[in-house]
Amino acid sequence: MSDEVGKITWISGPVVRARGSRKVGMLELVEVGTERLVGEVIGLKGDQMTVQVYEETAGMQTGAPIYGTGLPLSVELGPGLIQSIYDGVQRPLPLIEEAMGSFINRGARFDSISREKKWKYTPQVKVGDEVKGGAILGVAMETDTFEHRVMLNPDDSGTITWVAPAGEYTVTEPIAKLKMGKEEKTLTMLQRWPVRRARPFVNRRGANIPLITGQRILDTFFPVAKGGAAGIPGPFGSGKTVTQHSIAKWADAEVIVYIGCGERGNEMTEVLQEFPHLIDPRSGRPLMERTVLIANTSNMPVAAREASIYTGITIAEYYRDMGYHVALMADSTSRWAEALREVSGRLEEMPAEEGYPAYLAGRLAEFYERAGYVNNLNGSQGSVSIVGAVSPPGGDFSEPVTQHTKRFIRCFWALDKSLASARHFPAINWLDSYSEYLEDVASWWREKTGKDWLGMRNRAMELLSEESRLSQIVKLVGPDALPFTERMVLETTRLIREGILQQNATEAVDAYSSIEKQIRMLELVLYFHDRGMAIVKRGAPISLIHDLPVVDRIIRAKSTVTNEELHKFEEIQKEIDEQMGQLDAEYRS
Amino acid sequence: MSDVTVQGGQEVVGVSRIEGPIMVVEGGTNVSYDEVVEIKDGRGNLRRGRVLEVGEGFAVVQVFAGSTGLSIDGTSVRFLGTTLHIPVAEEMLGRIFDGLGTPIDGGPEPLTDRYADVNGQPINPTARIYPRDYIQTGISTIDGVNTLLRGQKLPLFSGAGMPHDQLAAQIVRQATLGKEAGAPQTEGEEFAIVFAAMGVKNDVADYFRRSFTESGALTRVAMFLNLADDPPVERVVTPRAALTLAEYLAYERDMHVLVVLTDMTNYGEALRQISNVRGEVPSRKGYPGYLYSDLASLYERTGRIRTSKGSITQIPILTMPNDDITHPMPDLTGYITEGQIVLGRELNFAGVYPPVAVLPSLSRLMKDGIGKGRTRDDHPRWGAQLYAGYAKTQDVRALASVIGEEELSEVDQKYLKFGRAFEREFVNQSFTENRTIERTLEIGWKLLSMLPKSELTRVNLDEIEKYYKGDDATN
Numbered sequence A: 001m002s003d004e005v006g007k008i009t010w011i012s013g014p015v016v017r018a019r020g021s022r023k024v025g026m027l028e029l030v031e032v033g034t035e036r037l038v039g040e041v042i043g044l045k046g047d048q049m050t051v052q053v054y055e056e057t058a059g060m061q062t063g064a065p066i067y068g069t070g071l072p073l074s075v076e077l078g079p080g081l082i083q084s085i086y087d088g089v090q091r092p093l094p095l096i097e098e099a100m101g102s103f104i105n106r107g108a109r110f111d112s113i114s115r116e117k118k119w120k121y122t123p124q125v126k127v128g129d130e131v132k133g134g135a136i137l138g139v140a141m142e143t144d145t146f147e148h149r150v151m152l153n154p155d156d157s158g159t160i161t162w163v164a165p166a167g168e169y170t171v172t173e174p175i176a177k178l179k180m181g182k183e184e185k186t187l188t189m190l191q192r193w194p195v196r197r198a199r200p201f202v203n204r205r206g207a208n209i210p211l212i213t214g215q216r217i218l219d220t221f222f223p224v225a226k227g228g229a230a231g232i233p234g235p236f237g238s239g240k241t242v243t244q245h246s247i248a249k250w251a252d253a254e255v256i257v258y259i260g261c262g263e264r265g266n267e268m269t270e271v272l273q274e275f276p277h278l279i280d281p282r283s284g285r286p287l288m289e290r291t292v293l294i295a296n297t298s299n300m301p302v303a304a305r306e307a308s309i310y311t312g313i314t315i316a317e318y319y320r321d322m323g324y325h326v327a328l329m330a331d332s333t334s335r336w337a338e339a340l341r342e343v344s345g346r347l348e349e350m351p352a353e354e355g356y357p358a359y360l361a362g363r364l365a366e367f368y369e370r371a372g373y374v375n376n377l378n379g380s381q382g383s384v385s386i387v388g389a390v391s392p393p394g395g396d397f398s399e400p401v402t403q404h405t406k407r408f409i410r411c412f413w414a415l416d417k418s419l420a421s422a423r424h425f426p427a428i429n430w431l432d433s434y435s436e437y438l439e440d441v442a443s444w445w446r447e448k449t450g451k452d453w454l455g456m457r458n459r460a461m462e463l464l465s466e467e468s469r470l471s472q473i474v475k476l477v478g479p480d481a482l483p484f485t486e487r488m489v490l491e492t493t494r495l496i497r498e499g500i501l502q503q504n505a506t507e508a509v510d511a512y513s514s515i516e517k518q519i520r521m522l523e524l525v526l527y528f529h530d531r532g533m534a535i536v537k538r539g540a541p542i543s544l545i546h547d548l549p550v551v552d553r554i555i556r557a558k559s560t561v562t563n564e565e566l567h568k569f570e571e572i573q574k575e576i577d578e579q580m581g582q583l584d585a586e587y588r589s
Numbered sequence B: 001m002s003d004v005t006v007q008g009g010q011e012v013v014g015v016s017r018i019e020g021p022i023m024v025v026e027g028g029t030n031v032s033y034d035e036v037v038e039i040k041d042g043r044g045n046l047r048r049g050r051v052l053e054v055g056e057g058f059a060v061v062q063v064f065a066g067s068t069g070l071s072i073d074g075t076s077v078r079f080l081g082t083t084l085h086i087p088v089a090e091e092m093l094g095r096i097f098d099g100l101g102t103p104i105d106g107g108p109e110p111l112t113d114r115y116a117d118v119n120g121q122p123i124n125p126t127a128r129i130y131p132r133d134y135i136q137t138g139i140s141t142i143d144g145v146n147t148l149l150r151g152q153k154l155p156l157f158s159g160a161g162m163p164h165d166q167l168a169a170q171i172v173r174q175a176t177l178g179k180e181a182g183a184p185q186t187e188g189e190e191f192a193i194v195f196a197a198m199g200v201k202n203d204v205a206d207y208f209r210r211s212f213t214e215s216g217a218l219t220r221v222a223m224f225l226n227l228a229d230d231p232p233v234e235r236v237v238t239p240r241a242a243l244t245l246a247e248y249l250a251y252e253r254d255m256h257v258l259v260v261l262t263d264m265t266n267y268g269e270a271l272r273q274i275s276n277v278r279g280e281v282p283s284r285k286g287y288p289g290y291l292y293s294d295l296a297s298l299y300e301r302t303g304r305i306r307t308s309k310g311s312i313t314q315i316p317i318l319t320m321p322n323d324d325i326t327h328p329m330p331d332l333t334g335y336i337t338e339g340q341i342v343l344g345r346e347l348n349f350a351g352v353y354p355p356v357a358v359l360p361s362l363s364r365l366m367k368d369g370i371g372k373g374r375t376r377d378d379h380p381r382w383g384a385q386l387y388a389g390y391a392k393t394q395d396v397r398a399l400a401s402v403i404g405e406e407e408l409s410e411v412d413q414k415y416l417k418f419g420r421a422f423e424r425e426f427v428n429q430s431f432t433e434n435r436t437i438e439r440t441l442e443i444g445w446k447l448l449s450m451l452p453k454s455e456l457t458r459v460n461l462d463e464i465e466k467y468y469k470g471d472d473a474t475n
C-alpha cells in the first residue's frame, strides 16, 4: 500500500529533502528511509519534496527511498483512548516499552488502539434508519462507567442495512453496515481523522458555564468558561505545570486530554503514577478513567512535538462530538512554537520575530479556534476548553508567543516570579490577569449558589487594586502614615491574599475548593471588612482589628474547613460577630 | 544502548570549504546523517569529526579538534559508517578521559566490547520511577528548603568568582558520605561520580580531583576533561560522553551515579559558535533556535527506571553571564531542570558561605521527598514559612532603607532581625559542616521563634505548639 515516491537528497536533523514523484500530496504521511520512519510532507516544489521526520534521523543516508501512503497524518479514534499514554504521533508508550525496553528506539510501529481488546457494545440504530455524519450508532463501555458513543464518520451518511446484536466486539469487527448511494460500507468502532483538520460541528453556542477547577483564584476571580480558552504564561518555576496538573485533577470536565509538549519526562511519570490512585470527586472513579495523556517530552523528536498538539486536540474534539465536556491542557505551547521554529529554520525560511516563522500567529489562532462549546452534528452538545501554558524566555511577556496567544484567548492567568519566590502559590498575579468570561458566567453562579458572586468578586478586586496603590505609598513613607480606614483595607487584603488566593496544591484539604466553599470564604472576608471598617471609622485603632484572634481563624480556614463542613463558616462568622461586637460597643459612644 | 563495533568505511579526498570548525566534504556516497568521520591532514595526523548535514554528493562536517592546520588539498576524510560511540565499563571509574572519551591518564584503553552511542536515547516516560528518595547533603539551604532527591537534575546557577566549585564538591563529598551523617539511603548501595569539565581552567579540574582524593572517592570517579585550552567544539561531545557512561553504570550496573557538569555556559558557547559559522537563523543572543532541545537532550538523561536499582542525579554548574538569570543559558536550563540553586553576589560579598540566594532557588521535587515518613511531618510547611518570612524580610529591608530602621513597626523590626539571623545561622555554614536534617529543622524553628506567632500562618497550630520557642505573648 505504500509505493516508493522518491529518494532522499538532503538530511539535516528532523528535516529531509527528496526528489521523485510529483504525485505526492502536501501534508501526506510518508515513510522515510530503509527503516521506514514516519514523516510528513511539509513542502513541495517541482519534483522536490520536503519532509519532517517524527523520529531520530541519525544514521539515515542520502539515496535512501521515501514511500508514500496517500493519507494525511491522522489519529485513530475509538474506545481505548481513555487511560492511554501516547507520544506526539499517537504511538502507545507502554507497548513501545514492552517491545523495546526503557528507552525509546526508533522504527516502532504499533496500533494506537488495541485490535484485540473487546468492548461491551450496545447498538442504538436499527436497520432502515437514515443516518447522517456524527450520528450515534451505539455505545461501548470504555470503563465501567464511561459511555463511549460510537459515531458515524462526519463525512459519511446513508441508510443502515445491518446492525450487529449487542455483545462484545473488537474495534475492527463490524458493528453495522451502511448503504451510501450504490456502495455498502461496513462500519466498525474504529475510525481515523486527519489531525490538522478540525472536526465539524453545527454551530457554536454561547460559552456561559464556567469550567470549575476547584482553584479559588481561577473560579472565583478569573474563570474560564466551558468551551473557552485560557493562557497561563510564566517564567520557569512559577507554577504552570502544577496549575495544569491541578486543573487536570479537579476540573469538572468529563474527559481530560493532557499534552506534555516538550517538557519533563518525570512530570508525565508523576501523572501516570498518581492519577490511577486519585478519586474523581464527582464520579467516584480513579481520575485516570477520564484521562488521555500525550507525552512528547523535551528529549523526544522535535517534529513529533509539533504534531502532539494536533493529536491531542483531535482526540478532544472526538469526545466533544459525543456530547461531553472536554478540557485540554497543553504544557507548553512555547515548546510547540519552538518546534515550528526549529523546522522552519532548517528549511531556511524567512524568519519573522525572534526567529519564529511568519505563520506562528496563524498556527496559534488555528489551535485556539478549536476550543468551543458547540452543537454537535448528532444534536448533542459538547465542549472543548483549552488551557495553554506559555513559557516566555526570561519571563518576558512581550515575546512573540505570549503576545500572539493573548490575541486568541479570553482568559489570561499571569504567573509572577516574585510571588513564586515568596512561595505565594498559585503565583498568579491578580492585577495582571484577566478573564473576559465574567459576565457570561455570572448567572450560572447566581443559579448555583443563590449569591451575587460577581458583585462580591468585583469588590474583592477593588480592594486588591486599592492595596496595590496603598503599597506604593507604604513603600515611600511606611504604613503609619496611612489613615486607619486605609489600613483596614490592608488588613482585609491580607486575608484575601493569604486566606483565599493562596492555595496549596499539595495539601489534601486545600487542593480543591468546592464553589460553595469558595463563595463562603469570599463572603466571610468581605463581612469582616465591612464590620471592621465600621469600627475603625468610629476611631478604633487598627491594631485592635489586627490582633483579633479570628484573623488567624480566617486565614487557616482554607485548610481547616473541608468542603463537607461548610457549617464551620457559621462558627467563624459568629466569632467575628463576638469579637467585633465587643470593639463596636467600646467605640460606639 | 546498542553494541556497535566501529569499522573502516569509505575514504574521500575532496574538501571544498573550511570555515572555523566546519568543513564541506565532496564526493562521498551513501554518507549518513550524524556519522563519525576520521580526518587525515597533510602530515598524516588524524582527528575526528561528525556529519551535521548531508546533501547530494556533499557532507557538512564538524571537526572536533577544530580545523587549524587542515588544508583544502592535503586533507582526506574517512566516513566510519556509525554515529559516535564510546566504550563503557565499570573499570572506567578511577580513570581520566579527554572530552571525547579517550584516556589521558597514561592508562590503557578500557578493556570492553561494550560501546554505546553518545547521543543516548530518550527514556520512555512509562519506564521511569518518579524520584522520592532524598539525598542528605548536610547543607541547610539544600536539605531544608531545596531538597535534592535521587534521580533529580538540580543545577547550580552561579557567577564568576563565586564558590560554586566548593559547594558542588561539598555536596558530592557529604552526599556520598551519607552513612556517617546518618542518612539511611546510601547504605549497602554502590555509588559513582561522573565528572565532566567543559572549557574550565585546569585548576578547577584539579580542585575537584583533590577533593575526590581527600574524601577517598577517587576510585569511584570517572573524569571527562575538556579544559579551557582544549578544542571548543569537543565540548559539544563531552557531557554526552559522560552521561553515556553514567547511564551504563546506573541502568546496567545498578549504581547511584552523581553527575557533575561544569561549566554549561561554555558548552552553550560552543554550540553557538558552530551555529553561527553555519549561518543558522539565531533566536536570542545569537544562540540557535534548538538550544532548548539540545540542552534537554542532556538534562533529561537523569532519573530512575523501573528495570534498574540505580539512579542518575545531575548537578550541572553554570556561570550566568553578568549574573543575569534571564540569559538564555540559565533561562533554558531552568525550564528543563527540576529546580535550581542560585548563588547570590551580595551574600558572597557579606562573607556568607554557601552564598545560596534562597528566594530564587527551588527544588521542584522537594514536595515528593519530604514530610511525614521521609524527613519530618512539619518539614513542608516549615519550609514554606521560612520562605515567606525571608521574602517579607526583603520588603521590610526596602522600607527600612527609605524610612530608616527606627521608624519600622515592632513586627517589622523583628523581621529585620530574623532576616539577619537567617543568613548568618541558617544559610551560613562551614565547608566541612555536615548538618543532619534534624539540626537544620531545629535552626529553622529557632529563627521562626523570633517572629510573633500571628505571623506564622504557613505552619499549623500543633506545630507551633510543639516547636515554637518564642516569648511571644499575642494569641
Ligand SMILES: Nc1ncnc2c1ncn2[C@@H]1O[C@H](COP(=O)(O)OP(=O)(O)O)[C@@H](O)[C@H]1O
Pocket (backbone or CB within 6 Å): A234, A235, A236, A237, A238, A239, A240, A241, A242, A243, A425, A426, A427, A503, A504, A505, A506, B363, B364, B365, B367
Ligand atoms: N499551587 C501550588 N501549591 C504548592 N506549590 C506550588 C503550587 N504551584 C507551584 N508550586 C511550587 O512551585 C514549583 C514550580 O512549579 P511548576 O508548576 O513546576 O512551575 P513551571 O511549570 O512554571 O516551571 C513546584 O515544584 C511547587 O513546589
Ligand SMILES: [Mg+2]
Pocket (backbone or CB within 6 Å): A240, A241, A242, A263, A331
Ligand atoms: Mg512546567
